[in-house]
Amino acid sequence: MKWEPTDCKTGDMVRIRLGSIYHYGVFLSEDEVVQFGYPPIPEFSEQNAVVTVVAVDIDTFSCGHIVEVAVLDRKEKKKRLPPEKTAEIARARIGEGGYNIIHNNCEHLAYECVFGEKKSEQTDAIRAFWREKFNKEV
Numbered sequence: 001m002k003w004e005p006t007d008c009k010t011g012d013m014v015r016i017r018l019g020s021i022y023h024y025g026v027f028l029s030e031d032e033v034v035q036f037g038y039p040p041i042p043e044f045s046e047q048n049a050v051v052t053v054v055a056v057d058i059d060t061f062s063c064g065h066i067v068e069v070a071v072l073d074r075k076e077k078k079k080r081l082p083p084e085k086t087a088e089i090a091r092a093r094i095g096e097g098g099y100n101i102i103h104n105n106c107e108h109l110a111y112e113c114v115f116g117e118k119k120s121e122q123t124d125a126i127r128a129f130w131r132e133k134f135n136k137e138v
Contacts (some may be wrong), residue, residue, distance in 0.1 A: 001076060001121075003068040006059070012084025013110045016065040021122065024110040025061050025092040027069070033061040034090035034113070036099055036106040051099035053109060055091070070114070079115050089113045 008014055008027040015022040018039060038044035041063060047054075055117035058067065079104070090113040098104050107120040111135060123127035 001073070002071040004087050006069050006071070007064050008067065008069055009083065011081075011086035011114065013070040013114045014061070015070075015107075016062055016112075017067050017068075018065065022107070024106040026086060026113045027058070027108050028055075028087050028090060031057050032094060033058055034109075035061060036104075036109040039063050050097065053093045053096045055094055077113075081114060081116055086113050 003015065010028055012027045013024065014027045014033065014058070016039065017023045018041060021040075023035070023039045025033045027033050032054050032055045034051050034053060038054065038056070038093045039061070040048065043063065046118055061067070080086075093109065102123050104118070105123070107122055108118040111117070111119040
């Protein structure tokens with residue numbers, strides 16, 4: 001999957017870079033980006049006391065950072081759900097809890113809304129690093 005700073009459309013998976021990590025969401029409109037918790041920055045520490053799926057406007061989601069949109073290849077386009085279904089799934093998740101940085105994070109949420117299955121390339125990369133470092137299953 002490639003990422004570009006381009007115009008967002010309903011159902012797009014979006015992300016912002018925060019230091020060495022990315023924060024993900026699902027763009028529905030300029031007034032509605034669904035995300036698992038607020039971006040993990042000090043300004044939102046109170047809102048993230050209990051992390052739940054929330055909808056915010058694009059300015060709150062981006063918190064001044066560049067928004068990148070997932071640009072899907074042919075195979076990914078075949079796997080993705082229709083944008084209307086993505087929006088329906090994302091809205092249905094608002095208020096949900098159960099955040100877990102390894103098993104149920106903002107990238108898992110966005111990927112599940114767009115493709116119908118949980119996945120996090122960030123956590124996969126961390127697991128691969130630790131597996132290689134300690135030569136065991138993580």
